[in-house]
Amino acid sequence: MQVAKTIAEIRAWVRRTRAAGKTVGFVPTMGALHVGHVSLVQAAAAQCDCVVVSIFVNPTQFGPGEDFEKYPRPLEKDLALCEQNGVDAVFAPSSSEMYPRENLTWVTVQKVSEPLCGRFRPGHFRGVATVCAKLFNIVGADRAFFGQKDAQQVAVIQRMVADLNMPLEIVVCPTVREPDGLAVSSRNQYLSPQERREATVICRSLQRSAELIRTGEKDAARITDQMREVLGQVSAFQVEYVSIVDAASLEDLPRVQGRVLIAVAGRLGSTRLIDNIVVDAATK
Amino acid sequence: MQVAKTIAEIRAWVRRTRAAGKTVGFVPTMGALHVGHVSLVQAAAAQCDCVVVSIFVNPTQFGPGEDFEKYPRPLEKDLALCEQNGVDAVFAPSSSEMYPRENLTWVTVQKVSEPLCGRFRPGHFRGVATVCAKLFNIVGADRAFFGQKDAQQVAVIQRMVADLNMPLEIVVCPTVREPDGLAVSSRNQYLSPQERREATVICRSLQRSAELIRTGEKDAARITDQMREVLGQVSAFQVEYVSIVDAASLEDLPRVQGRVLIAVAGRLGSTRLIDNIVVDAATK
Numbered sequence: 001m002q003v004a005k006t007i008a009e010i011r012a013w014v015r016r017t018r019a020a021g022k023t024v025g026f027v028p029t030m031g032a033l034h035v036g037h038v039s040l041v042q043a044a045a046a047q048c049d050c051v052v053v054s055i056f057v058n059p060t061q062f063g064p065g066e067d068f069e070k071y072p073r074p075l076e077k078d079l080a081l082c083e084q085n086g087v088d089a090v091f092a093p094s095s096s097e098m099y100p101r102e103n104l105t106w107v108t109v110q111k112v113s114e115p116l117c118g119r120f121r122p123g124h125f126r127g128v129a130t131v132c133a134k135l136f137n138i139v140g141a142d143r144a145f146f147g148q149k150d151a152q153q154v155a156v157i158q159r160m161v162a163d164l165n166m167p168l169e170i171v172v173c174p175t176v177r178e179p180d181g182l183a184v185s186s187r188n189q190y191l192s193p194q195e196r197r198e199a200t201v202i203c204r205s206l207q208r209s210a211e212l213i214r215t216g217e218k219d220a221a222r223i224t225d226q227m228r229e230v231l232g233q234v235s236a237f238q239v240e241y242v243s244i245v246d247a248a249s250l251e252d253l254p255r256v257q258g259r260v261l262i263a264v265a266g267r268l269g270s271t272r273l274i275d276n277i278v279v280d281a282a283t284k
Numbered sequence: 285m286q287v288a289k290t291i292a293e294i295r296a297w298v299r300r301t302r303a304a305g306k307t308v309g310f311v312p313t314m315g316a317l318h319v320g321h322v323s324l325v326q327a328a329a330a331q332c333d334c335v336v337v338s339i340f341v342n343p344t345q346f347g348p349g350e351d352f353e354k355y356p357r358p359l360e361k362d363l364a365l366c367e368q369n370g371v372d373a374v375f376a377p378s379s380s381e382m383y384p385r386e387n388l389t390w391v392t393v394q395k396v397s398e399p400l401c402g403r404f405r406p407g408h409f410r411g412v413a414t415v416c417a418k419l420f421n422i423v424g425a426d427r428a429f430f431g432q433k434d435a436q437q438v439a440v441i442q443r444m445v446a447d448l449n450m451p452l453e454i455v456v457c458p459t460v461r462e463p464d465g466l467a468v469s470s471r472n473q474y475l476s477p478q479e480r481r482e483a484t485v486i487c488r489s490l491q492r493s494a495e496l497i498r499t500g501e502k503d504a505a506r507i508t509d510q511m512r513e514v515l516g517q518v519s520a521f522q523v524e525y526v527s528i529v530d531a532a533s534l535e536d537l538p539r540v541q542g543r544v545l546i547a548v549a550g551r552l553g554s555t556r557l558i559d560n561i562v563v564d565a566a567t568k
Contacts, residue, residue: 106391
């Protein structure tokens with residue numbers, strides 16, 4: 001497995017790989033790799049000849065007071081996990097390699113970046129879009145793989161790729177869950193044992209919404225009311241939003257129809273957690 | 285010569301060209317081609333195996349009340365000129381091919397976009413950066429060629445390419461001038477015969493600044509005062525700015541040192557004209 005610390009190194013590696021006629025799948029990560037990331041690597045390996053993983057905790061997507069400093073960076077463990085899972089090359093640049101000068105150029109995606117997490121993390125999706133544009137330009141992959149867990153990130157990146165005609169395909173992979181339903185996340189390790197047990201309330205609220213839709217409920221407000229009732233069972237969970245939106249545009253839907261994203265975010269102690277499901281509702 | 289109207293066609297053409305081991309030079313234009321564009325094509329042909337010219341009057345870089353509607357679009361003449369000059373492929377998309385849906389994604393370059401023309405054409409460089417990002421992603425060239433005449437455009441694109449790690453090289457070519465010194469521009473055709481004669485005052489003011497610097501003048505205000513005196517000889521010319529700035533950052537320089545951009549913009553009747561020179565002044 002190649003470990004590239006510089007842009008020149010990863011570009012040279014990809015150039016050789018392409019010259020040998022191979023396709024390249026790319027999994028951008030912030031490290032602290034878990035089974036969710038492994039599922040992305042497996043999807044990339046199934047669809048492409050070679051797999052590149054990037055590991056970079058991107059400073060421009062963290063706001064003031066967020067967890068940039070304390071975000072876990074277990075690089076040796078991450079590299080071992082990549083090696084075990086057949087990754088061909090890891091790109092693990094320093095901050096100064098990615099941002100060698102004051103960054104003046106920003107990629108913004110209007111509308112899609114604004115609701116949901118956009119309201120609670122101003123500037124976050126500008127940072128995500130900008131670093132993904134940089135990474136896509138550096139790696140030059142055929143396909144990039146993202147998890148549905150970060151639903152708004154997926155929608156922002158898909159819109160950016162479409163609007164800017166970026167020459168790669170975005171592949172979205174299902175959210176990986178713990179046996180009790182909690183969506184796997186690098187931030188779950190911040191939770192105390194009690195918080196870890198309580199955190200399952202988020203996916204239970206999403207399951208409730210799925211049941212309601214299955215039994216014919218179309219009214220978004222009635223569904224979110226029931227979800228908030230479930231979430232209220234854990235008094236420590238502080239809801240940021242419970243939203244039912246169009247899965248592509250992220251526009252609020254008063255009634256459930258088409259591909260619908262049902263998304264929850266909130267805090268358990270000092271840990272921010274998000275989760276979502278996508279439901280294909282009959283258009284009626 | 286291949287004429288591609290769609291993104292799929294030009295991509296297929298470039299893919300075949302690259303597969304044959306050839307490098308691709310790219311000259312993005314808004315059409316109404318003139319000897320300035322021809323010089324870019326010649327530079328591209330000298331440095332690359334194949335030359336692609338794009339012809340697209342980009343709506344997102346025109347402000348309300350600007351000349352988007354009346355901007356000249358002599359497509360047949362442009363294609364003939366490309367053919368005569370050995371262009372290998374022309375990409376001439378429709379607006380709906382380039383912008384098939386509401387464009388939500390924008391590339392902005394802070395600071396570099398703000399002074400000079402940025403103050404008089406709000407949103408212009410956002411449109412330029414965004415369409416160039418799109419075109420670079422569509423064409424996938426090794427090098428793109430721009431004229432020094434649009435000095436701020438050059439600075440914005442160079443900064444965008446550096447900040448976003450775009451995998452191509454930007455080549456800047458000298459401003460082409462008419463025998464009397466007027467910088468060649470598609471907008472010169474808007475000028476009446478009298479305005480055409482008067483328009484040379486712009487390059488005469490730039491020549492004055494070069495002479496002053498040659499004879500040791502370092503004080504930017506004294507130089508711009510003298511330039512304004514020259515410009516004042518044509519009462520019909522309405523100055524927008526006369527500026528001495530760092531050629532890369534476009535920051536104002538009180539004293540001439542390093543690579544210095546001396547830039548003028550203004551209106552003659554309803555026609556907006558710009559011109560500039562770059563002077564390498566001894567650092568002292």
